[in-house]
Amino acid sequence: MRRLVLAPPRPWIPTQRGRVIAAAPPRRRVVSCGLSVTGFGLCAVFYCLSYTPSLLPRTWSLQGVVAGLTAAIGYALGTAIGALVRWRWWPSRRAERIAWRVLFLLVPPLILLFLWLGTRWQRDLRLRLGMPPQQEYDLMRTVGISLLTFGLLLLVARCLRLAAHGLARLFGRLVPESAAYCAGFVVVTLLSYTAFDGLLVSNLYTTADRSAAVTDSGTGRGVERQMSPLRSGSPASLVSWESLGRQGRNFVAKAPSHDQLAAFARRPVAEPIRLYAGLSSAGSVTERAGLLVREMDRTGAFGRKVIAVFTPTGTGWVDNDVPSSLEYMYAGDTALVSMQYSYLPSVISFAADRSKVVEASSALITAVRARWAAMPAGHRPKLLIFGESLGTYGTEKTFGSASAMVSGADGILLEGPTFANPIHRSLTAGRVAGTPVWDPSYPSLPVEFSSRAEELRDLPGPQPKVVYMQNSSDPVVWWSPSLFWKKPQWLSGTRGPDVTPAMQWYPVVTFWQTTVDAIFANKVPTGHGHVYKSGAVDGWAALAPPPGWTVADTVRLRALFDSD
Template sequence: MLEQVVVSPPGWQKALLSRIPSPRRPIEDTPLAPAPPARRRIVRSSLSVTGAGLAAVFYCLSFTPSLLPRAWFLQGVVAGITAAMGYALGAAGGAVARRLHGPFRARTTLIAWATLAAVVPVLMVIFLWLGTRWQRDLRVRLGMAPVPEYDIARTVWASLLTFGLLLLIARMLRLATYGCALLFRRVVPQRAAYCAGTLVVAVLAYSAFDGLLIANLFATADRLAAVENNGTGNGVTVPASTLRSGGPQSLVPWDTLGRQGRAFVAGTPRVDELTTFAGRPAIEPIRVYAGLTSADTLRDRAELVVREMDRTGAFDRAVVAVITPTGTGWIDNRVPRSLEFMYAGDTALVSMQYSYLPSFFAFMGDRSEVVNAADALIGAVRARWAALPAATRPRLLLFGESLGTYGMEMTFGTPERLVDGADGALLLGPTFANPTHRVLTEDRADDSPIWDPTYTRLPVEFADDAAELRNLSGPPPKVVYLQNATDPVVWWSWDLLWKKPQWLVGERAPDVTPDMHWYPGITFWQISCDLVFSNKVPTGHGHSYRWETVDGWAALAAPPGWTTADSIRLRVLLGG
């Protein structure tokens, strides 16, 4: 029987075998550790193809004509903001499409980018050329000088800079949203975390915009306006006449009138100027004004104005005119001078300040101020005027421009009461918020355009060109509206967002270009931008009226013997 012999390896073989690693499990059987999530690039991520496409469309549409021509920097900012709005809409639409139908195929995205690369430059060149031509046509229609051809290059740079800045802000907000979502994912599911992050960033962004930007903007405007109100314009001095507020024996101290009040009472024409124009002896006009610090309340200031009128003998004049000023208390000096030259100084013009903020801030902040001021002053003067014997009363006229027209309309409430409120009312550049203007316009004759309506039920006259007031037939109107067809203050409205305006339907005003068309959202944005520089155009266009008040006063309350030639002479004298 054989014995099993076990042979042991030598020592050196054992040492060698001990160094050989033992067999391991196959790689496919080894569990893998989860890979770290890829780092998201948000600020430096590539552009959305759908966003870029819609941004290009919006950018091109921003060069289509509006009511008023634009300076190169304004057009650049408008184009950049418009393109950013298009990009936001396109990117949001693309995100919704990916959520519903899955991500786009790489080939589809590549074809889309190639198409944009081929089409967009051509479209941009075409619309830049068309935009230059449209702007040149607008300037010709409004009687403005042409701009240099190289302005288009500056416009492009300004638009790209604006778009890039807005895109950076948007991506920084998106990055903040992502960061908040990462924090919230520790306690809530992913979708809820992103919703919560979006809500937090939206609230913080709105609070920063409203609390820091808007509040500081209004605060800065208030502070600067207060400083401006305390100053005095160049060449404005304390009047030596007792017939003006702030002068000798006046109940209203000079230093309480405010900057615009001091300019108003000091801007009276000399008696020799009035005599030369009238061709007969003239008398010194009366001007009465109360500033914000002339009395404690609106009612007190209105009563102070009436007492000042009694002191100066205002109710013994041929005409008493109550003027509702703009937000700062400003009154275009052509308005009172028109009446004073017309009546050879036999006038008394009164007004009262209700704010020192510009009209835009006064309108957006608190419109009740102008309403309360107009109601207090017009009510106090009318009450004193109505107490006089009808045979000896002066002619009572009312005037308002821009925000002042809103205060006047709200004081009376209805067209009938406005007509019966005085012997005549002249309203220049009524705002889009004016209720009576809206009622009269909507109830106009069917065959009349909205920009020059005809209203036959009441003695109300509309004119988009002051010259047409010279050829009126029949009794003089009681109310006259002067509204330029290119005035965005008149034609702006919220429904421009979704509805084509009537002033772009059918016959258009001569200074409204036929190349202007309505686009949802775009036209609303363009008219909103027109508001910024609506005063920087020649008289008779935009929100610029100036010496057109001559024809307005002549249509309402021309003195005996007044002729069209006199109106033209006076317009020339006042700079028109």
């Protein structure tokens, strides 16, 4: 009985006596195994496309990593396509040689062309966003990093391939050749996934969790315990200073001083109330929310002109420009509250467990609204609600519908909503025909969208009750899994003011580029990417301006924040 062989079909070699024998199968090696012609071709295409512009500019080092990873993705897809083609039709050696020669002629000038274009695109994009241009010599380092990244990924892939072939040879002693190769592939895939998920991802998550916990236990530079009874963590507070966490201590300590408020308002001012509950301030979100309401009663928060509930980002961070805006606008006659639900960054919290932000947002908003609604209608302060990034998701899930948001507070300001936000998605889909997705119109409800904060200064019609601030270059807003296979609406028709005309959609590549943009979306100037900061002044002025507030006041306050 002829023994099964575990390799692609062997060439038959004639002997002197007319018999034929099978040539010995080639030994599999990691390095000496040739490149796939289809893999190399698609790798070159993806490498060139990685230099095309996306929403945000990239540093030379980040561009190098992106280019290397994108090239590796292209090589993997090209190799898979080549394998499928060879399954039905095996090209001749002559056809392969011709294909390689064509690639050797076309690829080098094509790469040089895209390197030159990429430099221009990045320079133009940086200037569009008000950033200084890169130095031209960084291009060489970019290429070096990209080749190193691609080489490392290719080496890992070759090692896995070698392991699969080794297992196939072992299994071939027991099962037919095709089954042996299939088993080898499945075993290596399962082991790789287990190693990646069980060792790498879990360890990275654990490391991030421990690192975030250590960071959360610290105190920011210049932040000191507050002695005022109007702040959480003070000696009179029901919440201990230690339990606030790093971001909570920042929140209560960074309110503008009496002198700062007086210098801007030019009239008598009050000391702002800032209250916060950290993860260890109470055992559950419901208990923390109840603790904050008791803190509000203790400090007389419901006697202020404005109370505002802030749903923070994953780490518990609240951009200080946002609460400070209200305090300057109302001369300190405000009470601001927030509550931590995690100490992990938003991107990890979003991927790992979004239920935490929903639970925390719902508990705090519901508790504050219940206490506020119990007051006589004519004696209630203005109730404002704020959410940024993941906080917008928690706020939307708390109310459940756009009409509930409109009727549930005196004003709701949401900055940088995510693709998963159900109300934002519904409002955008139901916008007035002809209005762009990045600046939709929805006249049946007092809901306003703004791609630039300055647009909110002269709004037609009645005062809005809900304002969405979404920079047209914010990848957190525009990222979606469908970018993998479908051209987005924000790249069709009229584009947002920040989106470069040179940006085009490419399957896989645009999804990957926008993913990278979302990770580094806070590394750009105010008003671009995921950075809103002083733009909140325009948002609050559109929703709940104090009596006598003017556009000149908005400009003056924004200039104060931007000068810091």
